[in-house]
Amino acid sequence: MKRLVALTMALLIIITGCSSGGKKTSGDNVAAVQEYRTAYSGEITTLNYLVTATTNEFAMAANLVDTLIDYDRYGVVQPGLATEWSLSDDNLVWTFKLREGVKWLTHDGEEYAEVTAQDFVDAMKYILNPANESKTANIAYSVIKNAEEYYNGEITDFEQVGVKALDKYTLEYTLKNPTPYFLSMLTYVCFFPVNGQFLEEAGDRFGTDNINFLYNGAYIMETFEPQNRRVLVANENYWDKENIHITKLTYIYNKEAGTLAPELFLRKEIDYADIPSDILDEWMNDPEKETQIRPNRTSxxxxxxxxxxxxxxxxxxxxxxxxxxxxxxxxxxxxxxxxxxxxxxxxxxxxxxxxxxxxxxxxxxxxxxxxxxxxxxxxxxxxxxxxxxxxxxxxxxxxxxxxxxxxxxxxxxxxxxxxxxxxxxxxxxxxxxxxxxxxxxxxxxxxxxxxxxxxxxxxxxxxxxxxxxxxxxxxxxxYADPETYTDPFSPDGTYNWPHLAEGYKESNGKNTYENMVNGAKAEVVDIEKRYNLFAEAEAFLIGEAFIxxxxxxxGGYSASRLNPFESLYSPFGVSAERFKGQKVMEKPMNSEEFTEALEKWEKERAEALKKATK
Missing domain, CATH: 3.10.105.10 (Dipeptide-binding Protein; Domain 3)
Structure with a gap:
């Protein structure tokens, strides 16, 4: 993701998690038992990551299913299900070599199949079927050759779409245009794999619960009881299991979680709580509570x-x-x-x-x-x-x-x-x-x-x-391009209303803003021109007070037994939602410790990015 586009990024984390029983560790401020609990009030409506565009839902999928690439805690791209990749001289064809021996598992840990290149093809075919109503189809078909034509029914042969399994472990994407940020898109849900045979067997039941689901990621959902609890346990057969330290994640439903979480944290019933502004002074002025609270990074x-x-x-x-x-x-x-x-x-x-x-x-x-x-x-x-x-x-x-x-x-x-x-x-x-x-x-x-x-x-x-x-x-x-912030305002996007504003239709029948965005999207060679065109489109969107x-x-403050600087780091996709690499702390990080850790992390990150671009 960052190999191709240089950008400054900040931490994007929605932390959830547990505390009692499980894997024992030792070290400074590391809990002896690596389990983590959190309370939540908003229930997920599906586990089907191929259709959702909701953070609450794809954050869950991020811990259950792996992607081709990932990021480390400094934001440097790392191998995931792909061990290596290359780009053709015309910047149109990406080829990925998959990690061999990764397994799809059922909810009870039984092996179902091996992860192969065909799983990415089957997933894309599902996403590009309008009947499935995937809310991320537009992201995929914005870059893949013939994907939009297939989605719109202009072509019916999926073989013409630019995603191929060249062999069992070789995946190829062909793009409609050179796309400098394509690698940075690959940790988003529309580029997740799925086992086609299981998907066909499950039919409409896929993703309705933890049973009608397959796992190849760090965790398996052991329990799924909507408006009660969800329990994730570490995948013992995970390909990178040495970097999974937390053995159990327990999510406890409470419709008043937003209000009750701070008290539940103090009673050690959960291990994370946002501290809302209406009680922030109380925590800051209490010597005991003040040692358990820290700032959050902006995202x-x-x-x-x-x-x-x-x-x-x-x-x-x-x-x-x-x-x-x-x-x-x-x-x-x-x-x-x-x-x-x-x-x-x-x-x-x-x-x-x-x-x-x-x-x-x-x-x-x-x-x-x-x-x-x-x-x-x-x-x-x-x-x-x-x-x-x-x-x-x-x-x-x-x-x-x-x-x-x-x-x-x-x-x-x-x-x-x-x-x-x-x-x-x-x-x-x-x-x-x-x-x-x-x-x-x-x-x-x-x-x-x-x-x-x-x-x-x-x-x-x-x-x-x-x-x-x-x-x-x-x-x-x-993904790492200004275009990503125009996606919700396109006619088929999440907020599709700007094109409905009266008085802005142009000679081609499209809204002025849509035409401006399309002009920016079309510029894929001259990045300076591309960015300036997107900036003008955004200025128009704001200047006309559409938003x-x-x-x-x-931002804000939280009490947490997770160290935010151990988390994978990326402002886009799902990497930052993963618990991979994180450990439960014995004591929460306070504000002073957070500031020191932030300064240290920023220096280390600068060095890591320099090294990655050499």
């Missing part, structure tokens, strides 16, 4: 507020009226400049809110162009360097909107804003945003209606169903 997850151009919410919230106003640029700009992101961020980061606030969709330090950060290119520069919150502009746009919408829309506009009750910080933030924006723009103009929704099924019930007007959303990168950039992920 490359991007958070932004979505304005829905295809409202599908109940009539009581007046979706027809919302559709009229959201298609008025002045109305959108009034909301854009009215959102005080610092006030919102104080609900999550009361000590240093600025470190998480982001003015762009693509975070700073993700990729650079000969030392110039992507966010400092072209028209994106001004947006990146200036806070969008501006009371004077917000009120000016309000007056313009009222004048343009007179007789067309009803005021105050009902603005349905759901939030996930699994996060106390999100609940607090929803109230802050409601009060702050209504106080500035006036309740004669907008009526923000906050709507609590349960964590299980939140994405399906709210975002994917269009059951919102204004919503805090997020997106994590899938309101808000923050980057991570």
């Amino acid at each position: 490359f997850y991007s958070y932004f507020y979505c304005l829905n151009f295809d409202p599908q919410f109940p009539e009581e919230y007046e979706p027809g009226n919302w559709k009229i106003v959201v298609n008025n640029k002045n109305f959108r700009k009034s909301l854009f400049h009215a959102l005080d992101r610092k006030a919102a961020m104080l609900t999550a980061e009361p000590y240093d809110p600025e470190k998480r606030i982001s003015n762009t969709v693509t975070p700073k330090n993700f990729v650079d162009l000969e030392g110039v950060d992507y966010t400092q290119l072209g028209s994106l520069t001004e947006l990146s360097n200036n806070d969008s919150f501006n009371e004077k502009l917000a009120l000016e746009y309000k007056e313009n909107a009222l004048a343009e919408l007179e007789g067309k829309a009803t005021f105050p506009v009902k603005v349905l804003m759901p939030y996930n009750t699994g996060s106390s910080e999100w609940a607090n933030r929803a109230q802050v945003v409601e009060q702050q924006m209504e106080n500035l723009l006036g309740t004669d103009y907008i009526d923000i209606i906050i709507d609590p929704k349960p964590p299980t099924g939140f994405l399906q019930e709210v975002r994917r169903s269009g059951n919102y007007a204004f919503l805090e959303c997020n997106w994590g990168p899938d 309101i950039p808000y923050a980057v992920g991570g």
